[in-house]
Amino acid sequence: DIVMTQTPLSLSVTPGQPASISCKSSQSLLHSDGKTYLYWYLQRPGQSPQLLIYEVSSRFSGVPHGFSGSGSGTDFTLKISRVEAEDVGVYYCMQGVHLPVTFGQGTRLEIK
């Protein structure tokens, strides 16, 4: 199974400041079709996960421009340009290139 490792596991950010989360996979997430199946999700407290970023860097419908994804191969990053109160929750990276689909441990973001 592909192991997804997120860092840091927790983040405390002042509103208006940027935040960055790293996700590293144990194998390349580049598929033979040329796409890289790396996703980012946010699970707000008491809610189900919501898709933020798909295929490394494409923002899902309705996701604010302040969220961006980058990376390739085995190293990926989610950036929030200016953290707001509604960004609180747990962020997960997920790979979908190899079965089983696997997730990172999650990064808990809180507001200072």
Added chain:
Amino acid sequence: EVQLVESGGGLVQPGRSLRLSCTASGFTFGDYIMSWFRQAPGKGLEWVSFIRSKAYGGTTEYGASVKGRFIISRDDSKSIAYLQMNSLRTEDTAIYYCVRHRGLAPDYWGQGTLVTVSS
């Protein structure tokens, strides 16, 4: 608006069975891969199973921890996905989420249904 509503969760004894349902609306159900994911209390996310659309054979895949015990199915005429869970174990206790895939990307998640396996 895409909506996924799970039902069928509850308290069940170890070794017993339970069937979860996911009723979908707001999209052409038969065109999409559908999955089940789960989240044990206070833990991270785990993929359970998915079923491809009929256009791709309607074939199924399972995570190792549930293979041979759980069965995923779909009724496209009713826009419902099912998860038949047999030989339940205490470690199957979790919130179970129904999820739609756009291509391979799990995009919309339901609110989940809690399954508690305990004697």
